[in-house]
Amino acid sequence: MGELLKGxxxxxxxxxxxKKKAEELKAGSIKxxxxxVRVGEREDDLSYERAAVKRMESCxxxxxxxxxxxxxxxxxxxxxxxxxxxxxxxxxxxxxxxLPAQIDENAVxxxxxxxxxxxxxxxxxxxxxxxxxxxxxxxCTPTAxxxxxxxxxxxxxxxxxxxxxxxxxxxxxxxxLLLGENATVTICHSKTENLEQVASEADILIxxxxxxxxxxxxxxxxGAVVIDVGINVDSQGNICGDADTDMCRxxxxxxxxxxxxxxxxxxxxxxxxxxxxxxxxxxxx
Amino acid sequence: MGELLKGxxxxxxxxxxxKKKAEELKAGSIKxxxxxVRVGEREDDLSYERAAVKRMESCxxxxxxxxxxxxxxxxxxxxxxxxxxxxxxxxxxxxxxxLPAQIDENAVxxxxxxxxxxxxxxxxxxxxxxxxxxxxxxxCTPTAxxxxxxxxxxxxxxxxxxxxxxxxxxxxxxxxLLLGENATVTICHSKTENLEQVASEADILIxxxxxxxxxxxxxxxxGAVVIDVGINVDSQGNICGDADTDMCRxxxxxxxxxxxxxxxxxxxxxxxxxxxxxxxxxxxx
Numbered sequence: 014m015g016e017l018l019k020g021x022x023x024x025x026x027x028x029x030x031x032k033k034k035a036e037e038l039k040a041g042s043i044k045x046x047x048x049x050v051r052v053g054e055r056e057d058d059l060s061y062e063r064a065a066v067k068r069m070e071s072c073x074x075x076x077x078x079x080x081x082x083x084x085x086x087x088x089x090x091x092x093x094x095x096x097x098x099x100x101x102x103x104x105x106x107x108x109x110x111x112l113p114a115q116i117d118e119n120a121v122x123x124x125x126x127x128x129x130x131x132x133x134x135x136x137x138x139x140x141x142x143x144x145x146x147x148x149x150x151x152x153c154t155p156t157a158x159x160x161x162x163x164x165x166x167x168x169x170x171x172x173x174x175x176x177x178x179x180x181x182x183x184x185x186x187x188x189x190l191l192l193g194e195n196a197t198v199t200i201c202h203s204k205t206e207n208l209e210q211v212a213s214e215a216d217i218l219i220x221x222x223x224x225x226x227x228x229x230x231x232x233x234x235x236g237a238v239v240i241d242v243g244i245n246v247d248s249q250g251n252i253c254g255d256a257d258t259d260m261c262r263x264x265x266x267x268x269x270x271x272x273x274x275x276x277x278x279x280x281x282x283x284x285x286x287x288x289x290x291x292x293x294x295x296x297x298x
Numbered sequence: 299m300g301e302l303l304k305g306x307x308x309x310x311x312x313x314x315x316x317k318k319k320a321e322e323l324k325a326g327s328i329k330x331x332x333x334x335v336r337v338g339e340r341e342d343d344l345s346y347e348r349a350a351v352k353r354m355e356s357c358x359x360x361x362x363x364x365x366x367x368x369x370x371x372x373x374x375x376x377x378x379x380x381x382x383x384x385x386x387x388x389x390x391x392x393x394x395x396x397l398p399a400q401i402d403e404n405a406v407x408x409x410x411x412x413x414x415x416x417x418x419x420x421x422x423x424x425x426x427x428x429x430x431x432x433x434x435x436x437x438c439t440p441t442a443x444x445x446x447x448x449x450x451x452x453x454x455x456x457x458x459x460x461x462x463x464x465x466x467x468x469x470x471x472x473x474x475l476l477l478g479e480n481a482t483v484t485i486c487h488s489k490t491e492n493l494e495q496v497a498s499e500a501d502i503l504i505x506x507x508x509x510x511x512x513x514x515x516x517x518x519x520x521g522a523v524v525i526d527v528g529i530n531v532d533s534q535g536n537i538c539g540d541a542d543t544d545m546c547r548x549x550x551x552x553x554x555x556x557x558x559x560x561x562x563x564x565x566x567x568x569x570x571x572x573x574x575x576x577x578x579x580x581x582x583x
Contacts, residue, residue, distance in 0.1 A: 136425030143428040143474075144421075144466055171491035179477060181429055188485075189428075192464060195489035197496060200473075204480035206456035211482060 015239075015265040017258075020157075020277030023164040027281035028072050031288050035073040038291065045291035046075035047131070047283070048103040050094065052116070053083035058109040061280075065107065068280035074287055075102075087116045091124055098126045104294050105131035105287035128293050131286035133186065142186050145193045148293075150286055155187035157278035158219065158240050159194070161269065167217065167238050169194040175212050177201045177228070177255075178221030183242050187219055208232070218265075220255035228256035230264050239268040242275050300524075300550040302543075305442075305562030308449040312566040313357050316573050320358040323576065330576035331360035332416070332568070333388040335379065337401070338368035343394040346565075350392065353565035359572055362388075372401045376409055383411045389579050390416035390572035413578050416571035418471065427471055430478045433578075435571055440472035442563035443504065443525050444479070446554060452502065452523050454479040460497050462486045462513070462540075463506030468527050472504055493517070503550075505540035513541035515549050524553040527560050 035045050047069055051058050062078065069076040081093060090112075097106055106129045112118055127137035133152040141149025151159075162169065174196040178184035184200065191198045201211055212218055212232035218239045220228045225245035233239060243255030254271030261268050269275050292298035320330050332354055336343050347363065354361040366378060375397075382391055391414045397403055412422035418437040426434025436444075447454065459481040463469035473483045486496055497503055497517035503524045505513045510530035518524060528540030539556030546553050554560050577583040 136429075137421055139428055140421030140424035143424055143470060171489045173491075173496070185428060192485055192487075195487070197484065197486050197490040199482065199484040200477055201482050202477075202480070204456045205482040206458075211458070 015262040015268050017262075018161060018165050018238075018240075018267050018269045018274065020161060020269070020274050023157075023161050024278045024281040026164060027160060027278070027285055028068065031072045031074070031281070031284045034288055038288075038295075039073065043291065043295055044075050044102070045105075045288050046077070046103050047105045047107060047287045048097050048100070049076065049078045050081070050097060050106060050108045051078060052081045052085060052090070052109065052112055054080075055109070061109070065280050065283055068284050069287070072281075072284040072288075074284055077103075083113055084115070085113075087120065090116050091121060094121065094124050098124070098129065101294075103129060104290035105129055105283070107132055107283060108134055110134070129290050131283060131290055139181070139186075142189045145189065147193075150289070151186050151190055152182055153279045153282045153286065154183050154242060154275065155190055156282045156286075158187060158242055158275050159190050160278055160282060161240065161275060162217070162238075165267065167267070169196040169217065172196050172216040173199070173214060174217040174219065175199045175201060175215035176219040176221060177208070177212060178219075178223070178242075180221065183221040184219075187221060187242070191217070191219075222255045224255060225253050226255070226257040228261060230257075230260045233261050233264040235264050236266045237264065239265045240275065241269050241271050244271060244276055300547040300553050302547075303446060303450050303523075303525075303552050303554045303559065305446065305554070305559045308442075308446050309563045309566040311449060312445060312563070312570055313353065316357045316359070316566070316569045319573055323573075323580075324358065328576065328580055329360050329387070330390075330573050331362070331388050332390045332392060332572045333382050333385070334361065334363045335366070335382060335391060335393045336363060337366045337370060337375070337394065337397055339365075340394070346394070350565050350568055353569050354572070357566075357569040357573075359569055360387075368398060369400070370398075372405065375401050376406055379406065379409050383409070383414065386579070388414060389575035390414055390568070392417055392568060393419055395419070414575050416568060416575055424466070424471075427474045430474065432478075435574070436471050436475055437467055438564045438567045438571065439468050439527060439560065440475055441567045441571075443472060443527055443560050444475050445563055445567060446525065446560060447502070447523075450552065452552070454481040454502065457481050457501040458484070458499060459502040459504065460484045460486060460500035461504040461506060462490075462493070462497060463504075463508070463527075465506065468506040469504075472506060472527070476502075476504075507540045509540060510538050511540070511542040513546060515542075515545045518546050518549040520549050521551045522549070524550045525560065526554050526556050529556060529561055
């Protein structure tokens with residue numbers, strides 16, 4: 014039976030390193046700071062916010078929340094975002110998405126400073142990760158998956174990685190990041206023919222579809238590594254991934270559980286990105 | 299024996315359409331115009347320039363060449379580029395690359411107006427094609443390959459496309475464009491293990507490596523479509539592609555020749571992009 018690749022030790026290792034560096038910066042009177050920008054009070058956002066705040070506290074990173082009304086106008090929102098951009102004490106901005114309908118994401122994504130854009134909203138960062146330029150910020154979730162692969166010493170170079178899902182938040186950036194580590198990358202999606210067959214050739218299979226337990230053992234090659242990026246609620250109301258973990262474990266050598274897998278690494282990556290933003294702002298990188 | 303997919307009929311069809319629309323615009327006193335920006339006198343650049351100028355002439359698109367000295371400073375170069383950006387009569391800018399060593403491409407790529415950036419130099423256009431946003435400009439060469447596939451009615455949806463090569467000029471944008479047409483896309487490169495085997499599973503195989511005749515029949519599935527984007531010179535001094543055309547034809551159902559394949563479609567795509575730039579500038583798109 015395949016081994017579970019848990020997120021906690023990965024997150025702990027990242028957090029420890031971030032904390033150490035944040036303390037070094039503080040010794041030089043530099044305080045790394047995250048600004049969370051939240052519009053409205055969506056439960057998902059609030060829940061992630063609590064986890065992010067807790068992580069920043071444990072890493073010694075300053076934080077603040079700019080909470081904006083659900084019905085804020087686009088102009089007003091842009092003004093707020095610009096003031097956060099201009100705030101020199103802020104090194105990373107986490108903006109919850111999707112934004113409400115009255116705000117056009119295409120109109121505002123250019124506003125956020127690329128150097129503070131720790132979750133890859135600005136096209137400048139999209140271009141950088143497409144180009145493999147490591148000075149940019151990739152979104153936290155696929156970065157968390159990469160950190161997990163690195164922590165558990167999963168060889169990527171030359172290996173067949175199959176990413177199921179092509180969103181700009183997970184699937185595509187995941188493909189870019191895997192390519193940057195010299196994997197041979199296949200991107201699959203809802204229109205892919207013979208998906209089971211394509212997936213079952215993967216040495217590393219990334220499930221980023223957003224459909225509960227869609228990935229069964231039929232999608233998994235004997236001895237493969239399965240990285241489950243999905244966070245769904247099943248028919249019994251339980252949190253589950255895009256993969257049927259128990260079923261896949263029969264064939265996979267390693268699989269990330271949900272919960273307690275990739276998802277538990279994202280806030281540590283966020284902290285690491287804020288620190289990077291702080292180093293950039295202070296010309297230390 | 300596989301059929302040759304020649305570029306000329308594709309280029310002619312695109313050019314005819316562009317010419318018709320350019321004439322319609324002229325009737326309303328709008329003249330689409332390309333500005334070629336060339337630094338130095340590299341033979342490759344001059345040769346492409348001649349072909350591009352000829353194509354613009356035949357499409358009824360205005361053109362001009364800004365020829366700059368080989369030793370121009372970065373500051374001077376940026377000033378020139380800005381003046382072309384600000385020239386309202388110009389709707390498309392073709393900038394030959396690579397630029398000489400004293401000019402940092404990373405410093406100047408942001409300068410070119412995204413709306414005039416007809417060969418995808420600015421990161422804004424890289425991000426747009428990564429996102430599948432069709433308002434952007436993809437580089438002319440992979441776009442030419444896509445036009446060719448479309449002209450010859452090659453089905454892409456759900457099919458396995460394998461791209462060999464991951465440059466920002468061909469390989470990666472090609473992958474994005476194929477993904478946008480719902481192909482299942484695999485990106486291979488120099489570190490890919492079992493490249494022959496991976497390639498020989500492709501329904502559509504894109505060779506964009508830059509190595510003469512590297513792709514032999516062993517890389518090709520029976521009945522596949524081979525798109526050869528390479529332009530190389532073989533040991534006898536003849537122009538050849540990345541594929542050994544004769545060898546591959548034994549198995550491929552269709553293959554693009556080199557010369558007279560993808561390469562002969564690029565200037566028509568350039569003309570189409572200039573027209574698009576003109577439509578954007580006049581709020582007609």
